[in-house]
Amino acid sequence: MEAKGFIFDYSKCVGCHACLVACYNENHTTPPISWRQISSQNPIKVPLSGFINLSLACNHCDDAPCLKSCPAKAYTNDNQTNAIIHNPNHCIGCTFCTWACPFDAPKYNSNKGVVEKCNFCNDRLKEGLTPACTSACPTGALSFGDILIDDKSDAPGMTSRATKPRINFKNQEVKNKIPTLDLAVSGYRKEGQYDDLILNQTKIDAIKEWPLVFFTLISSVLVGWFFGLAFNNNTEELRYVYVLLGLIGMAISTLHLGKPMRAYRSIFNLRTSWLSREILFFILFLGSSVIALFVNDFKPLLFIASILGVLLLISIEFVYTVADKKYSTPIHSANTLLTALTFGFLITNLNTIAVVLLVIKAILYIVRYAKATVLFKNSLIGFVRFFVGIMVPLVNLLFEKELNLVILISFIIGEIIDRFDYYACLHIDTPNKLLNKE
Numbered sequence: 537m538e539a540k541g542f543i544f545d546y547s548k549c550v551g552c553h554a555c556l557v558a559c560y561n562e563n564h565t566t567p568p569i570s571w572r573q574i575s576s577q578n579p580i581k582v583p584l585s586g587f588i589n590l591s592l593a594c595n596h597c598d599d600a601p602c603l604k605s606c607p608a609k610a611y612t613n614d615n616q617t618n619a620i621i622h623n624p625n626h627c628i629g630c631t632f633c634t635w636a637c638p639f640d641a642p643k644y645n646s647n648k649g650v651v652e653k654c655n656f657c658n659d660r661l662k663e664g665l666t667p668a669c670t671s672a673c674p675t676g677a678l679s680f681g682d683i684l685i686d687d688k689s690d691a692p693g694m695t696s697r698a699t700k701p702r703i704n705f706k707n708q709e710v711k712n713k714i715p716t717l718d719l720a721v722s723g724y725r726k727e728g729q730y731d732d733l734i735l736n737q738t739k740i741d742a743i744k745e746w747p748l749v750f751f752t753l754i755s756s757v758l759v760g761w762f763f764g765l766a767f768n769n770n771t772e773e774l775r776y777v778y779v780l781l782g783l784i785g786m787a788i789s790t791l792h793l794g795k796p797m798r799a800y801r802s803i804f805n806l807r808t809s810w811l812s813r814e815i816l817f818f819i820l821f822l823g824s825s826v827i828a829l830f831v832n833d834f835k836p837l838l839f840i841a842s843i844l845g846v847l848l849l850i851s852i853e854f855v856y857t858v859a860d861k862k863y864s865t866p867i868h869s870a871n872t873l874l875t876a877l878t879f880g881f882l883i884t885n886l887n888t889i890a891v892v893l894l895v896i897k898a899i900l901y902i903v904r905y906a907k908a909t910v911l912f913k914n915s916l917i918g919f920v921r922f923f924v925g926i927m928v929p930l931v932n933l934l935f936e937k938e939l940n941l942v943i944l945i946s947f948i949i950g951e952i953i954d955r956f957d958y959y960a961c962l963h964i965d966t967p968n969k970l971l972n973k974e
Contacts, residue, residue, distance in 0.1 A: 537598070539618060540661075541683040541702030542670070544591060546692065546710045548677035551576055551589040558672030559593070562657060569643045571654040572669055575693055575968040588710055590693040591678050592967050593669065594641035594654035595701030596620045598685050602653075605636035605858060607812040608801035610651070618702065619656035627651050628801050629794020632811050635739060636858045638695035640966040649794030693971035739966070740859065742959035747792040752852050753955045754785035755818060756872040757948075759845035760879030762825045766838050775829045782822040789815070810854040817848035849873045859962040864907065868961065869900035870954040882947065887933045894933075898926045901954070904961075917953055925950010 551574055559565070559572045572593035600620045603611040610626040611633070613619070622642070627650040633642045634651065642653045657667035665671075666680040673679065683704040690696070691708040742749070761778055790796040803819075805812045821844040828837040849872040867874065874893065881890040901922060928946040936943070 537685045537700075539598070539683060539685050539702055540681065541685070541704065542593075542595065542667075543679045543681055543683060543704050543706065545677045545679075545706040546588050546590070547707035548675045549589040549591055550675060550677075551587075552674065554672045554674055555591050555669035555678050558668040559654070562660075562668035563655070565652065566645075566647075569645055569652060571641075571643065571652065573640065573968075575966075575971050577692070577971045588692060588971075590967055590971055591669070591673075592639055592641075592693070592703075594620060594637075594656070595639055595699075595703045596654075596656050597702065598700035599698065601636040601638070601697075601699055601858070602633040602642055604808040605811065606633050607803065607805050607809045607815065608798065609804040610801075614656075614658060617656060617658055617661040619658045619661065621655055621658060622651060622653050624648070624650045624652065626798075626801060627795065628798045630792060630802070630811065631794075632809075632855075632858075635964055638697050638699065638965060639701070640968070644794070646794070693967040695965060695967075695970065739964045740959055740962045742956045745792070745959050746956075747788050747790075749952075749955045749959060751785055751789040751792075752872060753870075753875070753951060754781060754788070755848055755852060756875040756951075757879055758782055758785065758822070758825070759849055759872075760876040760881075761883060762829075762841060762845060763880040764883035765829055766825075766841075778829065779826055782826070786818070786822070789818075810851055810857070814848065814851040814855055817844055817851050821845045821848045845876070846873075849876055856962060859964050862961040862963050863904045865900050865903050867900065868954075868958050869897045869904070870951065870958040875951055879947070882929070882943065883939055885938055891930060891933050894926055894930050897954075898922070898930075901926070921950050921953040921957070925953060 553574055556570055556572045556574060559570065560567070563571060565571060572591060575590045575592065576587055577589075578587040596619050598618070600611065600613070602622075603613065603620055607630065608626050608628045610623050610628070612621050612623065614621055629644070629649045629651065631642075631644050631651065634640075634644055642651045644650075645652050657665070657669075660667060670678050670680040683702065685700050685702060686704075689701070689703075689705065691705040692710075694701075694705075758778070758781060761781075765775060765778060790799045793799060793802075802815045803812050806816060821841060824837060824841040824844055828841045831837065852872050861868070874897065878890060878893040878897065881887075881893065905918065905922075924946050929943045929950075932940065932943045932946075
């Protein structure tokens, strides 16, 4: 498929940053946020190692993941230029598009509480001009013209995900021609150096994402708790606690947003965004489950709320399919469905099934721990997660016939730790990381 787009020649880019400066001047962006970035292999120019550069901004993909994932419909496609345009007035600042984009194009501006990104110099294109970055390149490494849109690219620094980016490459085999000499003669030691820091950079910080940690955990607890309250006729006081927990979860979810007052826009893209579906199913599940708990005569609503609860947890799991996982097991021990089932069987005193589920959680955690893919490996917190969060409930269930506070509190402590660990296991590649991977 032919289109207009960027053309980048690896053999000509000297990393002068003229394209980046031109982008600043044209779009009046504020440093350090830059819509275009220069990634380099061997960025500190280690002697005898050679280097290549990659100038990249938004590639205005034909199958743009940012447009599909944005829950607020802040992205649109200009039919005239095919530019993917971001509208900051519609953005809720959830940063989900920054996870979904494999080219690190959307940038979160914490001062404004919204995302920004390259607009293809859309006004220039409509006037018959080329993007400012391409006009400023002194070596001809970055240009604009007719291209062929490919599903995937094996160019250095580019993802293998099929997004149909509007960019073509020249001389991409140059990476294979970089000298691979013994760096010891230069006195350079790789350990702890700059390239390691690049590979360890992450878009998802488990600590910073604490609102998501608790929102998704609360969702799991609510679904599991609903089964216990609905089918065991628990006391009315617990129902009020259930409602309070649901409202707390809803409030916590807005703390992740740069623009919390625009939270209502989070359900605007149900057609393609799993994040929109997650929020809608949470609202529908919470509302229907509360009504079902207080209106006991309407039994069909119990079934409807149960289905909505399952759909909520499925949606949560699909939200995180945009990220790669640092674990090899089929699911994480903090999987929302697994947590909900375990909690549900705990509070309904179905001890045999609860024990089986806790054993499954233990196995999943041990496998990750053995492969060093847990956040708290070789730490006191990791010990607490396993022994307090799993072993204490297991031992108590073997000797106790009914749920007690020891089982409940120890299980919740373990799940909080494991949920943080889940976010630490999420991994998103960027062009800079891909360029520097061996």
